[in-house]
Amino acid sequence: MRCREFFRHASAGLLAAPAILAPGRARAMEPVDVELALAVDVSRSMSAEEQELQFRGYAAAFRDPRLTDGIARGAIGAIAVCFFTWSDWNVQELLVPWTRIDGAASGGRFAAAIDAAPRRAHLYTSISAAIDFAASLFGQGYEGTRQVVDISGDGVNNSGRPLAEARAEALEKGIALNGLAVLDRTPPPPQFADLMPPLDDYYRDEVIGGTGAFLMVAEGFPAFEGAVRRKIIREIASNPPPGPLVERAYA
Incomplete structure (x- = not known):
């Protein structure tokens, strides 16, 4: 039974006693509250310092007790998270594979894995390929009541297939796509200023x-x-609870 249907069936009293797996049968995927794929932009628009700020920001989040407290309040009390970088249409690198986070210790190990991950920069910005890659990662050992892709970046799609196609396919699979748009205060070259939409509007x-x-x-x-x-x-x-479609964070 899919994890997303578990609570509906439980509340209706429709759950039977669990079956015992026969020898050699595949083990069922582990239920978690959320499967969260973290997709981090490492295109050429990111300087080495900016890339480091991204990695350190994600690592710090998983060391924060407010995050682990939030995980503990879930129905299952655990989430599954992976961390990958993306750039060109053919460049996605899974740096930290799916990891179960259920408290401070596992959160700290995930943060340490991000700290130890290599920093590599590439050229273009293919949000569409990042979405496609993220969609292929779900269902690998864990089954969440929700599947979420967290896409951070500072530029628009300029490589790979049309973004609208990748987005539509992910949404058809029930995957939620969230964005973290980083507004670079360095103005674009004059010849591109009128061609680039505001990044927050674009995301x-x-x-x-x-x-x-x-x-x-x-x-x-x-x-x-x-x-x-x-x-x-x-x-x-x-x-x-319902929240704003767009939130803003300031230094």
Whole structure:
């Protein structure tokens, strides 16, 4: 039985006694409250310092007791998280595989794995390929009541297939797409200034989607750590109350 249907059946008294697996049968996937794929932009628009701020921001979030307290309040009390970087249409790197987080100790181990992960920069920005890659990661050992992709970045899609196609396919699978748009206060070259839509508008209109989807806007890279912490706490909340479509974080 899929984890998403568990609570509906339980409340209706429709659950039978669990079956005992016969020798050689595959073990059922482990239930968690949320499967959360963290997708981190490492395109050339990210300087080495900005990339480091992203990695440190995610690591700090999983060391924060407010996050682990939020996980503990879930119906199951655990989430599954993975962490990958993305850039060109053919460049996605899973740096921390699916990990069960159920408290401070496992959160700290996940943070340490992010700290130890290699920092590599690439060229283009393929949000569509990042969504496709994230969608392929779900259902690997864990089954959440929700599947969420957390996409952070500072640019628009400029590589790979049309973003709208990848987004539509993910939404058809029931995957929620949340965004973390980082507003770089360095103005673009004059020849591109009129061609680039405001990033927060772009992420709101073209990237996010699905049940409960929202956008967190970091007003500059110094605001990233606070933005990612607030965003993940909201993402892992059990039965999250309706919140603003767009939130903003300041340094």
